[in-house]
Amino acid sequence: GENVEQHPSTLSVQEGDSAVIKCTYSDSASNYFPWYKQELGKGPQLIIDIRSNVGEKKDQRIAVTLNKTAKHFSLHITETQPEDSAVYFCAASMNNNNDMRFGAGTRLTVKP
Amino acid sequence: GAGVSQSPRYKVAKRGQDVALRCDPISGHVSLFWYQQALGQGPEFLTYFQNEAQLDKSGLPSDRFFAERPEGSVSTLKIQRTQQEDSAVYLCASSLVNGGEAFFGQGTRLTVV
Numbered sequence: 001g002e003n004v005e006q007h008p009s010t011l012s013v014q015e016g017d018s019a020v021i022k023c024t025y026s027d028s029a030s031n032y033f034p035w036y037k038q039e040l041g042k043g044p045q046l047i048i049d050i051r052s053n054v055g056e057k058k059d060q061r062i063a064v065t066l067n068k069t070a071k072h073f074s075l076h077i078t079e080t081q082p083e084d085s086a087v088y089f090c091a092a093s094m095n096n097n098n099d100m101r102f103g104a105g106t107r108l109t110v111k112p
Numbered sequence: 113g114a115g116v117s118q119s120p121r122y123k124v125a126k127r128g129q130d131v132a133l134r135c136d137p138i139s140g141h142v143s144l145f146w147y148q149q150a151l152g153q154g155p156e157f158l159t160y161f162q163n164e165a166q167l168d169k170s171g172l173p174s175d176r177f178f179a180e181r182p183e184g185s186v187s188t189l190k191i192q193r194t195q196q197e198d199s200a201v202y203l204c205a206s207s208l209v210n211g212g213e214a215f216f217g218q219g220t221r222l223t224v225v
Contacts, residue, residue, distance in 0.1 A: 006154075032211070043116070043203055043216030044155065089154050095211045097145055098168045102154030 002027040004092050006103025013080050014111050021106045023090035024072045030092040033066060033073045038087045038105070048075070080110045114138075116217035118204050124223045125194045133189045133220045137206030144187050145214065146179055147203040155203050161187060162210065194224045
């Protein structure tokens with residue numbers, strides 16, 4: 001089955017700096033890669049996703065890149081703000097939510 | 113409601129007790145998923161419903177875990193004879209269709225003592 005690894009497990013940046021979180025996956029059949037943000041006491045919330053037919057997607061300060069050959073994808077957050085502090089999860093699936101597999105998460109802290 | 117609602121938010125059970133966790137998905141969402149999230153880990157898939165049909169239960173860790181969605185809306189996850197290793201946050205998510213954006217509830221934190 002699919003195995004998703006995520007690094008780093010914790011990340012601390014200064015407000016205004018960029019943050020990068022990286023994930024690798026094992027199943028070359030996976031073609032959907034969402035990123036979720038989970039704040040304390042809340043459920044994960046989708047912030048951006050990418051499908052295998054594109055290499056990069058951007059939404060304001062957030063971007064995701066995908067390298068299908070290397071089977072890795074990354075989340076980039078620019079101009080970080082304290083409210084970006086949360087746990088971020090990557091995931092991979094073959095386009096069905098019931099086969100979605102999550103990484104272990106990255107705790108991002110943005111220091112004001 | 114506007115989002116996925118789960119109850120209770122917190123549940124403390126003595127080892128051996130049965131528990132029932134409830135999920136109210138977004139109205140009209142056909143697909144419903146249960147996940148288990150251990151402390152410091154990502155969510156792990158438990159089971160999936162399309163309307164009232166349970167199409168995938170491959171993630172249920174043992175036969176003590178049982179889920180139902182009898183009318184295709186509200187779902188209940190039941191855990192019988194709870195064990196300490198069952199302690200986790202149980203997340204419910206729904207989507208309009210399988211493969212569509214999944215919306216998660218806040219979860220139920222189960223602590224077995």
